[in-house]
Amino acid sequence: MQYNPRNYVNLDFEQSTGRFKGFFISFKSCIDGFNHIRTLLFLDGTFLKERFKGNLLAARGKDGNKGLFPLAFAIVDFETIANWTWFLQHLTKVVSSARTLTFVFDRNAGLLESFPTVFPSAHHAYCLQHLQANLRDKLRWVDNRGKRYGEMTSNAAESFNKWILDARNYPITSQTNEDIYEVYSFPTVLIDVGKRSCSCFQWQLNEFPCAHAVVAIQNNGRDFSTCVEQFFTIDQYKTAYSGYIQPIPTVDKSSFSEDSFIIYPPTVKRPQRRPKKNRIPFREEKLS
Template sequence: MDFFMLLLCCYGSNMFVINVVQSFSFDELVKCVCNKWCDLSADSITMFYRLSEYTNCHLDNNEELQNMLLLGKSIGVEGIDVVVEQKLGTNRHSSLANPCIEDEDQTNLLRRYCAHSEKVLLSSVWENDITHIGQCFTGGAFEFRTVLCKYAVQCGVQRANQFFYLKRWTKIHSCGADVRTSKNPRLNSDLVSNVVSERIRDIPLTRPTDVAYTFKADYGLDISYHVAWLGVKKAREAMHGDYLTSFDQLKWYGDAVQHYNPGSHINIDYDLKTSQFKRFFVAFAACINGFKYCRPLLFLDGTFLKERYKGQLLTATAKDGNQGLFPVAFAIVDSESESNWSWFLYELSKVIADDIRMTFVSDHNLGLLEAMPKAFPSAYHGWGQRYGEMTSNVDESFNNWIKEERNLPITKLVDTIRNQIMCQMSERRDIANKWNEIICPTFETNLQDSFNSNRSWNVSKANDDVFEVHSFLSVTVDVGRCVCSCYQ
């Protein structure tokens, strides 16, 4: 009497099931396989089967097929895995993506009327994270748990007694369902953190809603806002450090800067009673030395921070010889106030030469008007002129320069600004080494434009330094004192 057996035929990543009886022949099996995958022929394929502890058993003729069916019956299984492969030296076409369609009922009508390109989910590579028995995980148990979690989400893993068992390894994944749902209980915040960590490193402002959308669009998985938020939080702490711990690291960071970058000026102010952080000032040695070759002009400004404990960033910025942004010093304080501006300007006076008469430009920052005369009594102070002077550098303004970094923990913020200053100086040094003019390109261009537009003017000489220029409005120019009667 015939008995029934299910053959799970697998070719690459595609599978189909055949319900056979004992009288089913090997030629009939080959015909079914070749009809299913068009690029296969009887001469181009080889087959083997897996059954319980019997693996890679050859299936080449009718006798071996009958032995396989009898073995399956004696063991008491209802299905047998049959693996189909092409013989070496034969060409493999795209049958995996385009299997033969035997009748109209099997046609995917949705694809016919709603044509769209196949999308490869980013999670598809997760099934290859476990490769062989004896595989080494250099990250220890944490790395293995992460890899196993990704593997389980992608492939599906049966759980028994609350443990995972990896008894035997094969490269064909048949343990999961044909249809994988978009929700998976193993997709927790730790796995989300692992997936988005590099993105958080490059884009600190990444929002949980962005992460949730990415998992749906790129991985085909649904995660809640809470899981996304917690995953972003864990990734941010892993990449940039904890916000609270970062304040404790400031003292170590300040000591390291003064040791490895001599000439820098750093001051950390704490509450003497509570030892609570109050404010932090830093001027790196390269900035102090570079300002000696800039005009004695500083732009003062304050911007709020967005990290957990908020605060304000006070900055003193100059312009280099080519009208580029040149950070001189900055400080982190709890708020804009007369006390904090006075402290900032007092620390700033320690890194500026005493024989230079400074000019400061700022907005009407809170407390700055009262603090300025105390720290720099002889300095000029211009109000409301900042935007006119900085128009050419709007895109290079300091606040825009650190737009992303304002969300970082305090020590990471300070070090990121240091790195940006270092990279900026290096890039400008490389560019300047290619200049051939006597003056910087920006002023060379301005000089040429002025000469071309004013070459028709008549000039009368009064002495070696003073000249009268006859234009639409005649003016007197003293080149020795670098002044003009037009006050420009």
């Protein structure tokens, strides 16, 4: 906080025992940069394997080039409903309430319970890889509202260049007016440049033109930048990464005195070893 005073940081511990409970951090440069990328956040937790164990919770976005954009991190003792609620409550402090967000996460019990109470107006979309395991059960909870920008999984999607790789090979004809075109491909599709739509639905899903739409826009003579969501523009991409995180020169030699307040590590539950079963030695005897 001394070198990056506008970061959002919260350190939580048990008042009675002084033991660590949670640490949340979101760098100011990441907070500002998120305002210039898509309104999409991926939530996930993963185990820590060091001496004191614990879990790392994270909220990540995606920039216009489909690169992962870190927004917030937290270290907690366990991945529980209470800890996810605590994480999401602090997350509300670093995202703008004026933006309607879409969250992508799996069926973690802590997230399913805490998300609707902390982000009641946000949209929730599941990762299809998690839905595939038990489609019938998971579809009861799916909420497909909100803009997903074509992100149907938690993994990185295909790059924009793949969408327009074969665009120059498609013949094109104009129909009805200057905005509607029929592109002969496999299969043939209908483009409405004015409504930003294609019958292949990729333009509507991704919020940037598909390969069919590219040739229609070129033939229409319209400025290509007006047909792309602002989060995919170079200016927004550069602005998202324009901030910086000031390094901490004393990170390895922090000052400490006997009067300093000490936060103790959480109590770690070690997995119990299974008792070995009594084994009867086998002895082969020769028949006489």
